[in-house]
Amino acid sequence: MSISILGFPRIGEHRELKFALESYWANESSLEELESLAQSLRKKHWEAQKDLDFVCINDFSYYDNVLDLAYALGVKPKRFKDLEGLELYFAMARGHKNGVACAMTKWFNTNYHFVVPELDIDNKYILNIDFITKQYKEALQLGYTPKISLIGFFTFFHLSHIVNGEKQEVFEQVKTAYLALIDALVSALGKEIVIEFSEPIFALGLDFLICETTTLKNFYNTLVKKGVKAIVSTFFEHSCEATEILSQTEIYGIGLDFLYGSKNLNSLDTLAKSGKAVFAGIIDGRNIWISNLEEKLALIEKITKKIPQNKLTLTTSCSLLHIPYSKNTESKMDSEILSWLSFSVEKIAELKLLNQVLKDGIQNHKTQWEHYITLNQTRKNSLKIHNKEVQARANSTQEAKRNVSFKERIKLQQEIFNLPLLPTTTIGSFPQTKEIRNARKDYKSGKITQEIYTQIIKDYIKDCVQFQEEIGLDVLVHGEPERNDMVEYFGEQLSGFVFSQNGWVQSYGSRCVKPPIIYGDVARLQPMTIQWSVYAQSLTQKIMKGMLTGPVTILNWSFVRDDLPRSSVCKQIALGIADEINDLQNAKIRIIQVDEAAFKEGYPLRKENIREYEEWALYCFRLATRIALPQTQIHTHMCYSAFNDIIKTIEAMDADVITIETARNSNKLLRIFQEVGYDKQIGPGVYDIHSPRIPSVAEIKEQIQAILEVLPKEQVWINPDCGLKTRKYEEVKPSLKNMVEATKEILQNL
Numbered sequence: 035m036s037i038s039i040l041g042f043p044r045i046g047e048h049r050e051l052k053f054a055l056e057s058y059w060a061n062e063s064s065l066e067e068l069e070s071l072a073q074s075l076r077k078k079h080w081e082a083q084k085d086l087d088f089v090c091i092n093d094f095s096y097y098d099n100v101l102d103l104a105y106a107l108g109v110k111p112k113r114f115k116d117l118e119g120l121e122l123y124f125a126m127a128r129g130h131k132n133g134v135a136c137a138m139t140k141w142f143n144t145n146y147h148f149v150v151p152e153l154d155i156d157n158k159y160i161l162n163i164d165f166i167t168k169q170y171k172e173a174l175q176l177g178y179t180p181k182i183s184l185i186g187f188f189t190f191f192h193l194s195h196i197v198n199g200e201k202q203e204v205f206e207q208v209k210t211a212y213l214a215l216i217d218a219l220v221s222a223l224g225k226e227i228v229i230e231f232s233e234p235i236f237a238l239g240l241d242f243l244i245c246e247t248t249t250l251k252n253f254y255n256t257l258v259k260k261g262v263k264a265i266v267s268t269f270f271e272h273s274c275e276a277t278e279i280l281s282q283t284e285i286y287g288i289g290l291d292f293l294y295g296s297k298n299l300n301s302l303d304t305l306a307k308s309g310k311a312v313f314a315g316i317i318d319g320r321n322i323w324i325s326n327l328e329e330k331l332a333l334i335e336k337i338t339k340k341i342p343q344n345k346l347t348l349t350t351s352c353s354l355l356h357i358p359y360s361k362n363t364e365s366k367m368d369s370e371i372l373s374w375l376s377f378s379v380e381k382i383a384e385l386k387l388l389n390q391v392l393k394d395g396i397q398n399h400k401t402q403w404e405h406y407i408t409l410n411q412t413r414k415n416s417l418k419i420h421n422k423e424v425q426a427r428a429n430s431t432q433e434a435k436r437n438v439s440f441k442e443r444i445k446l447q448q449e450i451f452n453l454p455l456l457p458t459t460t461i462g463s464f465p466q467t468k469e470i471r472n473a474r475k476d477y478k479s480g481k482i483t484q485e486i487y488t489q490i491i492k493d494y495i496k497d498c499v500q501f502q503e504e505i506g507l508d509v510l511v512h513g514e515p516e517r518n519d520m521v522e523y524f525g526e527q528l529s530g531f532v533f534s535q536n537g538w539v540q541s542y543g544s545r546c547v548k549p550p551i552i553y554g555d556v557a558r559l560q561p562m563t564i565q566w567s568v569y570a571q572s573l574t575q576k577i578m579k580g581m582l583t584g585p586v587t588i589l590n591w592s593f594v595r596d597d598l599p600r601s602s603v604c605k606q607i608a609l610g611i612a613d614e615i616n617d618l619q620n621a622k623i624r625i626i627q628v629d630e631a632a633f634k635e636g637y638p639l640r641k642e643n644i645r646e647y648e649e650w651a652l653y654c655f656r657l658a659t660r661i662a663l664p665q666t667q668i669h670t671h672m673c674y675s676a677f678n679d680i681i682k683t684i685e686a687m688d689a690d691v692i693t694i695e696t697a698r699n700s701n702k703l704l705r706i707f708q709e710v711g712y713d714k715q716i717g718p719g720v721y722d723i724h725s726p727r728i729p730s731v732a733e734i735k736e737q738i739q740a741i742l743e744v745l746p747k748e749q750v751w752i753n754p755d756c757g758l759k760t761r762k763y764e765e766v767k768p769s770l771k772n773m774v775e776a777t778k779e780i781l782q783n784l
């Protein structure tokens with residue numbers, strides 16, 4: 035039996051890659067410095083994989099693996115035709131003076147974002163394999179056995195946008211380019227290179243395929259003929275349909291996720307007959323609890339009943355990209371809770387121990403083994419995780435519907451608020467300045483008192499409100515300076531959450547998040563946002579939006595306990611948020627935004643599981659917001675714009691206003707709101723905040739006009755497409771000014 039993983043987190047134990055990238059982008063360091071840092075990180079990460087049968091190559095990336103593949107294939111958007119090398123690469127990722135960045139979207143049901151390749155029939159596909167070969171050679175030189183991680187062709191194609199050309203033709207063209215890429219790799223690195231082709235798209239079933247399944251079969255057979263030892267992996271769900279097909283090909287192995295896709299067990303007979311190597315994902319690559327090794331053994335036993343040990347490799351369920359580096363640097367967490375956790379380095383140790391135990395028997399690794407067993411038992415029975423009161427409140431069934439219909443609510447709200455047509459607002463956060471970050475650090479470490487910290491935050495809010503008044507926004511926000519990360523901010527004030535100091539996970543590019551860890555029953559301990567909102571409101575006559583994070587998002591952006599259904603955890607959170615909404619409206623906050631940025635990423639990948647998720651997620655949002663009075667306007671915000679599949683659910687959420695992220699995508703996506711006769715208000719983002727580019731008045735006007743072609747003016751709000759906290763004030767100020775100006779000019783001609 036062998037052990038392996040599907041990828042290691044690349045950002046670095048101390049987020050070294052993040053800082054190196056940001057300093058390179060700011061022209062504060064050279065390309066050589068960036069490259070040498072990258073190389074040293076890879077070396078360190080391979081060292082952490084030394085007990086595995088392979089080390090992963092090309093899981094490393096300067097921005098994103100899908101982008102890497104696009105770049106390697108020579109995908110080059112027309113607007114960047116004059117760019118080359120890293121300049122081109124980062125232009126696609128982040129935008130450039132020559133044009134806007136490519137769209138970015140979530141990687142399946144995770145909070146990782148990939149850059150969406152733009153496929154154009156006129157593209158030249160001039161290959162560029164240096165990224166890959168360089169890493170490969172580095173690993174060889176260090177004495178490792180490399181396994182190249184590469185996004186599979188089908189996943190790549192189906193995640194891309196076709197910007198020009200007929201789908202089938204582009205498909206053939208990209209397929210040719212992809213095969214040429216494999217040729218190039220084989221000729222540069224030799225025959226028998228091991229490539230793990232990640233094809234998570236197969237976990238959705240095969241309905242998406244625009245070709246016959248024989249095309250799929252032929253494609254992988256062609257790859258193998260080129261001299262590649264090919265492993266095709268899926269993750270996040272079962273992929274039984276694809277396994278049927280793949281097991282008829284010449285590929286070497288198939289990788290399957292037996293945790294999030296337990297139905298893969300049904301494919302074992304097929305796999306056994308095919309004689310393929312099986313890479314069995316049995317250690318959770320997405321969650322951070324130590325494994326229950328007895329359960330793992332039982333699972334392995336099920337697999338080895340069919341698959342001989344010499345054909346079996348134990349792996350993580352997916353790339354470890356989705357969990358932090360190691361818990362070794364955590365010094366502040368409750369030590370008992372910490373003992374229940376397992377990050378990347380620890381997951382590899384679990385694989386190693388399992389492998390040893392399977393080889394030599396438990397008795398030869400007794401101490402280590404029993405350690406795991408004890409930890410699992412203490413966790414299960416710990417008083418820390420159970421709170422009877424919370425359980426009782428959550429278990430009592432509750433109505434989750436606002437009393438008054440939207441039509442009546444909006445009338446009432448309009449009378450009170452008296453907002454103009456096309457009201458302007460922002461999504462909530464303003465730039466997190468160095469000063470704020472330092473103050474928070476100093477406050478947490480006890481260097482400054484709470485009074486001083488509060489004063490610093492208040493000063494920020496004051497400036498922020500003043501600026502918004504100056505430029506004439508209609509609905510103001512306090513700017514969220516007190517929040518490092520929104521989910522962390524709420525989690526810190528709820529029971530049942532713990533926080534790591536260093537548990538960073540990449541979200542997009544150089545951005546990382548530190549997901550909170552929900553280990554026990556959740557309850558609100560005290561008001562969480564009231565003092566800031568009330569203070570901010572006291573500074574202005576305009577309406578101040580209260581700003582909360584919704585229960586589904588808090589859940590989806592946390593590492594969640596695995597001993598309770600997610601729906602039950604979510605309900606507990608929803609009740610806490612409901613209490614906060616109640617306090618806000620009692621404190622005269624008239625608009626309350628309940629962000630559900632991550633509502634969609636919680637969607638199951640398989641159609642058959644969607645209904646159940648929608649039911650409880652929707653219920654939880656409504657349970658949180660039902661307490662709002664008819665005259666309290668509930669906003670929600672979602673960080674995406676493709677609503678076609680979920681529009682009914684969005685409607686049923688019954689929020690008075692929804693702001694969404696359309697700026698990087700086309701307004702075509704808005705048509706769905708028109709088609710279903712969506713009657714509530716919508717703020718489609720009018721410019722992209724993920725890029726440092728400052729949008730011009732003309733550009734924003736165009737965007738607004740395009741929106742107004744699809745949506746009635748009475749329904750439209752004007753706002754950026756997400757929060758501004760990752761931007762600099764130098765970018766935010768002119769951008770928002772332009773936004774207000776553009777709105778004014780549009781209003782004059784309306």
Ligand SMILES: [Zn+2]
Nearest residue numbers: 672673756757
């Ligand atoms: Zn957003």
